[in-house]
Amino acid sequence: MKLYQPQWHIPPLFAESSARSTETWEKGRREELLRLLAENIYGITPSRKPDRIEIEVLGDNPTACGCKNHHKKILMHLSFGAKSAALEIWTWTPYGEGPFPVQMMIDPFEKELHAKEPPEFLYGFFPADMLTDRGYAAVKVLTSSICPDDKTRYRNGILGILTGEEEGIPENHRWGAIGAWAWAGSRCVDYLETQPEFDEKKIAISGCSRAGKTALWCGAQDQRIAVVMSNVSGTGGAAIERGKIGEHICDITKNFPFWFCKQYEAYVNDEDAMPVDAHMLLAMAAPRPHYLASASVDVWADIDAEYKALYLASDLYRLYDPAIELPQERPGANQPIHIGNIGYHLREGIHDLTFYDWNCYMDFCDSYLK
Secondary structure (H helix, E strand, C coil): CCCCCCCCCCCCCCCCCCCCCHHHHHHHHHHHHHHHHHHHHHCECCCCCCCEEEEEEEEEEEEHHHHCEEEEEEEEEEEECCEEEEEEEEEEEECCCCCEEEEEEEECCHHHHCCCCCCHHHCCCCCHHHHHHCCCEEEEEEHHHCCCCCCCCCCCCHHHCCCCHHHCCCHHHECCHHHHHHHHHHHHHHHHHHCCCEEEEEEEEECECHHHHHHHHHHHHCCCCCEEEEECCCCCCCCCCCCCCCCCHHHHHHHCHHHCCHHHHHHCCCHHHCCCCHHHHHHCCCCCCEEEEEECCCCCCCHHHHHHHHHHHHHHHHHHCCCCCCCCCCCCCCCCEEECCEEEEEECCCCCCCHHHHHHHHHHHHHHHC
16 A cells, blocks of 8 residues: 655646636636646547538437436447547437427446447436436437547547547547546437437536546536536545545556546556546536535545545635535535535445436426436
8 A cells, every 4th residue: 555645735726816706717727737637637639520410310219218218329430531439329208399408418338338229228327218207318328439438449439530639639648448438428418409309508417436427527627517516526536635534546557548648547556646636527527516426435536535535625616606605524425415515425335327416416406407
């Protein structure tokens, strides 16, 4: 186990020389931190957009989930000159007159979930029928279609087309799989904006574990997303890196180097040298509603490091709403809080995504999207 310094310098949300105000944040500091997060953790997202987009309907079931909703599977063919990549998206819409608010989940877990058909895969991880029962459209972004979560195949998709080299992005700062999955989330938003059944102004994004990291990074870059949520995202996500327990940068970059840019590996033995940390990522959602969820026995993610990041990020939220005051002490298990535009709960149990998490998410989102 690596020994950590007793005191860590956590970089401030605002530079010491700058004024702490919403204007300073919106007219410079936010973009500065977004650039530093990209250059040091996720990689810079190439700016090129597809030259052409074609939509292929893979499946259309108007009586899915026991006649509870309308389920579609579509494939977005994204062309860049002579090359193309495809993004698979599954949607469930309630019956009735739309447009409906959207619960969009990032899903890179191809091996565990994609082979199953309704109704088995609905229960627990992404309960589409429960979401549509509450009046939301449920949207799953199958990001493995555009970038496989596999250290040997991850370039078989958008990362093999938009490498970053063609835009002059330095090698150490070129994007990895999490950046590609976040990019896919934004392409899904592009699609939702073209379909009348979805309310493009009321989109919430969520994800679990590696997908939780992705949801945070997608929500940071794409301000069209109205509510940003993450679940057990840990290292490289919601957890403060400096001094955390469980997983460290050395572990995650050894096991999943292709998730991040190469620069992230520079901090394996010195987290304190990294110019950013997780509270800056969480602050990117402000002033939009933000919800963070953890699991009580998830030592690997470090629940205290996750809550610490949220508490530090709330300092920025207070500039927009001075009434926001998170408790300094982390709430106990199964004691959700909703203070201003910030929500949090610690679910009793293991690293997972459950009905309890979704019920807390939905109660929070009802305040903003219904």
